[in-house]
Amino acid sequence: MADRETTAHDFLAQCGWAGADCWPLAGDASFRHYQRLSLDGRRAVLMDAPPETEDVRPFALIARHLLGLDLSAPEILAEDAVNGFLLLEDFGDDTFTRVLAQTPEAEAGLYELAVDVLADLHRRPTADVVPRGLETYNDAKLLEEACLLTDWYLPAITGHNIDAAVRDGFIAAWRNGFAAVHGQPRTLVLRDYHVDNLIWLDGRKGIARCGLLDFQDAVAGPAAYDLMSLLEDARRNISADLKRLMLARYAAAIPELARPGPDRDAFKTAFAVLAAQRHAKVIGIFTRLCLRDGKADYLIHIPRVWRLLEASLGEPMLAPVAAWIDRHIPPDLRAASPGTEAAQ
Known part of the structure; x- marks a missing residue:
């Protein structure tokens, strides 16, 4: 777990979110985990999808495709497909x-x-x-x-x-x-x-x-x-x-x-x-x-x-x-x- 956390911190640092406040969001029926980030008035969501069980590339592909159709998928702010991380636009909590x-x-x-x-x-x-x-x-x-x-x-x-x-x-x-x-x-x-x-x-x-x-x-x-x-x-x-x-x-x-x-x-x-x-x-x-x-x-x-x-x-x-x-x-x-x- 410590190694996973270090990899996540490195990813966030590389995309300009080092030191962000973070707190967990509700998960789903998969092995993915989500954290909400806040830094200098900005907000985003970190998707943590361990590559041994999940693959972030299909999500990123379909998200960009839906955005191209003018539908409201989250924007992909940063991506590390090898390690299983996506930084996403934060849509808030109003499911x-x-x-x-x-x-x-x-x-x-x-x-x-x-x-x-x-x-x-x-x-x-x-x-x-x-x-x-x-x-x-x-x-x-x-x-x-x-x-x-x-x-x-x-x-x-x-x-x-x-x-x-x-x-x-x-x-x-x-x-x-x-x-x-x-x-x-x-x-x-x-x-x-x-x-x-x-x-x-x-x-x-x-x-x-x-x-x-x-x-x-x-x-x-x-x-x-x-x-x-x-x-x-x-x-x-x-x-x-x-x-x-x-x-x-x-x-x-x-x-x-x-x-x-x-x-x-x-x-x-x-x-x-x-x-x-x-x-x-x-x-x-x-x-x-x-x-x-x-x-x-x-x-x-x-x-x-x-x-x-x-x-x-x-x-x-x-x-x-x-x-x-x-x-x-x-x-x-x-x-x-x-x-x-x-x-x-």
Whole structure:
């Protein structure tokens, strides 16, 4: 740790922040750590991402790309990719989550702003919004993530590893659904687009008031993903009325979806399939965070995510997935918590 601190101090000295006051900021589900810096009236945020577990280059790449699209990502003030440090513009503490807790009546306006950011991004040509060489959200990646449910949650609640043939059946069950997803227009998918990762930037105008964070895992993929991530939040209950209004707002802003028809139907199917995939992934991730990383706080959200997953499985294209889950994770197992015993 002392060596890491020395390397961080050297980085700050090299970019003109030697002697800055610093204090820790809340972390996230990764191995990254953040500190707020203050020096001579200036403020910034230090991202400390140990290179043995993290890579700052994707964050820097997407941040600069989003800034080039006139969206509000943090400016990269200094970078040391080898040692895993970024010095970032400080967006402050007003995450949408915090604003909603303090001002519940702001809910509709904040969600409208978040939807408008996505609509602006998704109306642009793919070549403009997807950086060259960006990874594609293909079947292999979608399945790798969905299998976090079988590889972490299922063993945690049953006490034994899943049989390979049973796991193969889970994988096969997704194929038709993913085929529908890949028929959607491709755009930049930020991958973790929800109120915890959006910042209210007072003083800016239009969609620039929405600050963007945690986009280092961005991929090229279907537009429905980020909208689904926003409206089917693993950590926050969203009313059916608000979801309906935001879906309608988004559809009205996208020419291909503005009227009922095959394009809108295909988008709804993709939304449901991607919702099921994400919720399966998140249940697995929250389990892994508990058992591997000792972060049990995430377990409280698993019942909500199961409800969201069960609702999304009503999509006919997901009938094979629904049947697999009913057989191998019946409702009594879904009610079980991975707990912390297995981690001890």
